[in-house]
Amino acid sequence: MSEQTTVDFRALGLAEPLLKAIEESGYTTPTPIQAQAIPLALERKDLMAGAQTGTGKTAAFSLPILHTLLPLASTSTSPAKHPIRALVLAPTRELAIQVYDNIKTYAKHTPLRSLVVYGGVDIKTQTPILKTGVEILVATPGRLLDHVEQKTLSLNQVQFLVLDEADRMLDMGFMPDLKRILALLPKQRQNLMFSATFSDEIKKLADAFLNQPTLIEVARSNATNDNVEQKAYLVNSDRKQRFLVQLLKQYASQQVIIFTKTKLSASRLARALERDEIPCTAIHGDKSQKERIEALDAFKAGSIHALVATDVAARGLDISDLPLVINYEISTSPEDYVHRIGRTGRAGAKGVAISLIDEEETKYFDEIEKLIKKQIPKEKASGSAASAGSSRPVKSAKSLKKEDAWFYQPYEPSSAAATVETPKVIAPVAKPSTAKRKVVAALLGGFGFKAAPRAAQNKKRVAGKAREKEVQATSPAVEVESSQ
Template identity: 85%
Template sequence: MTEQTIVDFRALGLAEPLLKAIEESGYTTPTPIQAQAIPLALQHMDLMAGAQTGTGKTAAFSLPILHTLLPLASTSTSPAKHPIRALVLAPTRELAIQVYDNIKTYAKHTALRSTVVYGGVDIKTQTPILKTGVEILVATPGRLLDHVEQKTLSLNQVQFLVLDEADRMLDMGFMPDLKRILALLPKQRQNLMFSATFSDEIKKLADAFLNNPTLIEVARSNATNDNVEQKAFLVNTDQKQRFLVQLLKQYPNQQVIVFTKTKLSASKLARALERDQVPCSAIHGDKSQKERIEALDAFKAGTIHALVATDVAARGLDITDLPLVVNYEISTAPEDYVHRIGRTGRAGAKGIAISLIDEDETKYFDEIEKLIKKQIPKEKANVSSSTTPTRSRPSKASSGKDAWFEQPYQPAAATAAPKAVTAKSAANVKRKVVAALLGGFGFKATPQNRTQAKRTTGRSKQKSDLPAQQPAENAAETANIES
């Protein structure tokens, strides 16, 4: 479908309360995806829409839904007057929250209610809002099914179903949950599917729940934003951290999202950057929702320089004027690259995407270039040795030094012979040992404890398997220690 030339939201035919909210948000001209999707959605058509991340997809589906539901809006306090009429499914908590915030902004001059439910928080805190009734529900699939099982909501009056970031839902294994949810919805409904990338799996999903959908693509499928300058550096794995710190120092006043493949590597990298005096935090699936929100708020407020994130956690992060993203680890899924660099260069702004590639990741980056049909310039990383001072660990020999260990080797003949042990000194040693066994020289000897001492020294002699002359040597050593 050719792109429609629409230069003003009023030309879309939206209701006045929605236009007022749009103007208050500072928007005047619809984006290409909004200009194409909104008129078709208002005609109750199923849509399969593809657009790059950050092009205004949320408004493209939420504005026509709000417009259509306005006649059903009610100021009644009865929950029966506010059934769930629109269901928006998102793959992650962050994206669900972002979509809900946008819908709430667009609907602020209407009586339509909305809420969001997601995992990671106590389900009991979400139940009271659902019981009061909402027309629009934004949810992650797993938490939605939790509420269905607890009978805290009903989906039998849903008129609109939206799948946002459908490709990520499939990547995260939500297909079984999606099938269960689809079985709970009325057959007659309007379906809208939005995705930044299209794959064969996405097309199969579209065939499963869309009815004669209209395909909308405002840019070539799986393309990257032309506003984003893409760079790549070839760097060894053991030098990546040092080079990353070097890069961040080149952008001291700009915020950056650093992408890793796993939760473990995200946590380790965040701790390492903190040690290198880089204010940062990590955001990934093992973090509680409270920790994730706090980290995101601190990043948006500018109190931390870098946010280390996994692909799942970063999906849905909407940060204004984010100038830089860094692919610290290259994902094995080429589509993830498109989503990662889509965090920058949003809404027409300029952005930079830098990838750090080690030898093992070269094959993954080749697949990325095939997907986006673009060669990304690469250069060998010039890693400064002074960027991160190395911390020398003391050797075992130098820790707890003993002067004896520092002396050069001497043959046994060159060593001084031990002093001869006289019978008198041996007797003194024996007397000291016996005295120590009896409790010290202040101990008063009695016939009874003398007998006990003899038994003790007798047992010691029986246990010893040393040569005959060694007890004299040991006695001499004991005399030297105690003197």
């Protein structure tokens, strides 16, 4: 479908309460994905939509759903009047919360109720609200199935199913959970699938649950945002950290998300940056939901300069005006690169994405360039950060020979050592007596020896000293010959 131009949201035929909420949010013109998806969704067609992250996909599916459900809205307090009619599945807690916040904003002038459920928190805190009834439920797959098993919700009246970031769902291994959830839904429903990238697995998933879908792509599949300037630096792994510190000081006035591959490296890097007096924190899968929310709130409030994150945060983080993203470690999945740098340059804003590549990661970056069909300019890391692996500059052997030639001269004995004439006497070392060894052994617990009487021991000791003096008196002296 060709891209179309609209004057404002009113041209899309949305209900007045929704238009009012949109205007209060400061939006007047729909994005390309919204302009194409909303009219088709209002016609109750299944959609397979692909768009770059940060282009307004949430509004593209939530606004037509709210418009369609508005005639069914009720002000009754009876839970039966508020069955779950729309189910939105998201791969991560952060994305689920973001989608819920947007839906809540768009529906604030309507009686429609919404709720988000996700893991990492006590399920009992979510159950009372579910029992009061909600029309729109946003959920992560695992927690949704938890509620199904506890029979705290029913999905038999669902009219809309949305899979947001469907490719990420497959990456995270949610396919078995998705099949279980699809089996619980009514056959007659509208399906909307949104994804930033399309792969063969995604197309197979679309064939499994979409009914003659309309394909929408507002940009080439797996493309990156043209608003984002992409840079890459070649830097040794042992110098990455110091080079990163220099970059952060260079962009000191801007907030940044720094991506790592593992939870361990994220935690270590965050601690290292704090030692360099850079306000930062880490966010990854081992953090509790409370810790993750607190970290995001602090970052959004500006009290934290850098947020170190794993790919769990590559999707779902909606931070307005984020100017910079740094790939400290290159992901082995090329698609994750698209989502990482999609955190910046959102809603038409400018952004910068910087990747730090060591020798082992060049093969992964080659795959990224193949995926996005774009060559990213690379520079060899230089300056103080590139050589910051040690506190002193490293000198070549040639310069050392020139500056410190004395160390390379052959050894010659000094005159002081050559004029030594004083003879030295080397006396033979007497071996310890058998009696002494027997006493020690007896003190240590035996070894089969019996301790000799003290008088006998003293007698033998005196005899031993006498023999030593006799040997010293008869031994010839050893002279040191002069070298001259």
